[in-house]
Amino acid sequence: MSNFSNTQEALLAPSGPQSNTNKLAFYLAIITSLVHLYFNLVSTWPDNYISAIHFMLFGCFVLLTSPLRLGLISWLARPIDFGLGCGLVISSGYLIFYSDALAERNYEFATSDWVASITAVVVALELVRRCMGWFIPIMIMLAMSYVLFLGQFIDGVFHFAGLSAETVLFRNFFDDGLFGPIAKISWTFVFMFILFGAFLVQAGTGDFIIRFANALVGRMVGGQGLVAVVSSGMMGSVSGSAIANTAATGVITIPLMKKAGFPAKFAAAVEAGASTGGQLIPPIMGAGVFVMASYTQIPYLTIIAAAFVPALLYFASIAIFVRVQAKRLNIQPSVQGEQVSAWQELKSGWHHLLPILLLVTLMIYGFTPTYAVGIATLSVCLFSFMSRTPMGWSKMLAALASATENSAKTALLLIAIGVLINCISISSLGVTFSLMINEWAGSNLMLLLALIALASLIIGMGLPVTASYIVLATLSAPALYGLISQSALVEAIVNGQLNETASMMMSMMAPALGEIYNQPNTTAEQVFTILAGLPPEAIEIIRSSQFDAAHLSMMLLSAHMIIFWLSQDSNVTPPVCLVAFTAAGIAKTPPMATGIEAWKTAKALYIVPLLFAYTPFIGGSQLEVLQVFITALIGIYALVAAIYGYAEAKLNFALRSIFALLGALLVWPHQVWYADIAAALIIIALLGQQVWINKRTNPS
DSSP: OOOOOOHHHHHSSOSSHHHHHHHHHHHHHHHHHHHHHHHHHTOOOOHHHHHHHHHHHHHHHHHHHSOOOOGGGGGGHHHHHHHHHHHHHHHHHHHHHHHHHHHHTTTOOOHHHHHHHHHHHHHHHHHHHHHHOSHHHHHHHHHHHHHHTGGGGOOGGGOOOOOOHHHHHIIIIISSSTTSHHHHHIIIIIHHHHHHHHHHHHTTHHHHHHHHHHHHHTTSTTHHHHHHHHHHHHHHHHHOOHHHHHHHHHHHHHHHHHHHTOOHHHHHHHHHHHHHHTTTSTTTOTTHHHHHHHHHOOOHHHHHHHHHHHHHHHHHHHHHHHHHHHHHHTOOOOOOSSOOOHHHHHHHHGGGGHHHHHHHHHHHTTOOHHHHHHHHHHHHHHHGGGSSSOOOHHHHHHHHHHHHHHHHHHHHHHHHHHHHHHHHHHTTHHHHHHHHHHHHHTTOHHHHHHHHHHHHHHHHTTSOHHHHHHHHHHHHHHHHHHHHHHHHHHHHHHTTOSOHHHHHHHHHHOHHHHHHTTOTTOOHHHHHHHHHTSOHHHHHHHHHHHSOHHHHHHHHHHHHHHHHHHHGGGGTSTTSOHHHHHHHHHHTOOHHHHHHHHHHHTTHHHHHHHHHHHSTTTTOOHHHHHHHHHHHHHHHHHHHHHHHTBSSSBOOHHHHHHHHHHHHHHHSOOOOHHHHHHHHHHHHHHHHHHHHHHHHHOOO
16 A cells, blocks of 8 residues: 655655556545544534445545556456446445435335445455455355355254345445444544554654653663563554554664664564554553443443553563563663663653643543544644644644555454454354353363464454454353353352352252352362352352442453453464564564564463453452562563573573473462462572672672
């Protein structure tokens, strides 16, 4: 896709067909951003009308910037693109102007309804194919085929009698498919936060973040690598795109790491892992957090508050990899040029942070995220006048155009993926799949997590992170939520934590359960056996007597956060890991080898979901969250040291084995707090001993 971020290049390009197309796309990109600002700040139009216009604008932009390529018959490409554009405009306009006529005909399809709905679906599939390849269109076509006729030929639990073509097209065009809640997430949360990030970049916030990170951690051990971790975390928290984050910060941080002495493959892996973390750290967390808020109906601020400390743990884990590698390779910190303190950088560039503070403040005071980020975006221009290089018209136009360009693929993906989710919904395929994996896992939460992780890896090979999370959440969140809440219920029963009313309820509904309630040697297996014999209504009564709405919502959030974190592994897990491949291109390293190194560096993507499932890392008290954070951090340090055979000094085989064993004990959820404390103290003592020996042998 062409780059329209430079205003002057687009406007002053030589005349010719290609340059005219670029100019048209540039102006369309600006109009698209302005229209979306109007929709999110002022308009009261119906959501599906706005979604249709959203589809039309981004579809036309992609047709201009990604023209069809037909090889020997290339002369047909332009007429086909023109026809697709006409079909896009006509079908979107038809939904706006003629959807009421369908209701007046008692929802009986006329010829025009057939033409408009089929055209919209076909154009959406073609546009997604141009942006993302064949995998997603094939998935959507298979889902529609399953609902139409394929399900009739499948035996067992996946048998589906099928629906008429009229019903399927109605649900996917006039109802919740193309222009439903997923499309709304695209033109509200996703686009507005990408627009916010584009304005910050044009205002120089990205450069300030890298300078500030360099001043903050550049003098530490592994400082050049830590700059990548901090800058990618700060930049990712506002950009919400791992690939864009890698491209923006990696061109600076990867050469710095290579120059300092880090292997090129490791430098690319650190940048890829840190940029992936940008999807995990508040306030934006990519598009997935808004999908999560929509699915769970948990307030956005509640989600980002719960996500902050786990995100810090993720970035700390990558920083540990950097430090251990720097120690092992004896890489000394170095700062090029005049050394400026972090405080001096902050004093000179503090105004770059004001729009972010305004955004958070507005949301705390009750403004919707889309309205808050719209005001914060406009404030970027105002606050830029506090710098030496305020934003002029050219930078504002470049930001508007860049936002459309950066949003195009995601927008069309979310619109098309709405068809897939709608087909899963109307066929009850999600419920069937959830029951199936629940039956496979039985009462074993660990096995269920392994199945979801495997599914996320397979789905992530063909889907980007947001789409992967949407599909996984639709298919597996109910089963995971049920098992997490049931496990918490079992723990409460075994530990005698239910109140007296709940005990009486259990005695009435299940005498055996009431008998064992107060016995100190009750096992989880006994409770599971008895719970399996109770009707679901009884289990829900017991559960709700102990766990109020807040407890249950935190369990639901834990389930979705597990899926959200596991969905990120497609960024760094071979064979398809676009973020790692982007970093490899900058570092000039083999893509697959870089992907493997990035997968190793981002190990916390698998460790933290375990903590979500088995510990109060989500929804616990401040003391509980802090305890989980500290023990997991020490455990990850020990595991990294065991992987590289180096901590503060080289480890012999015995010490390496001890670090591996104690690290696994600390990150493996077992709820035995005194064992965690003992393991952590042993690791700290061993590290302290190594530091003391180093100072004696090398005082400098």
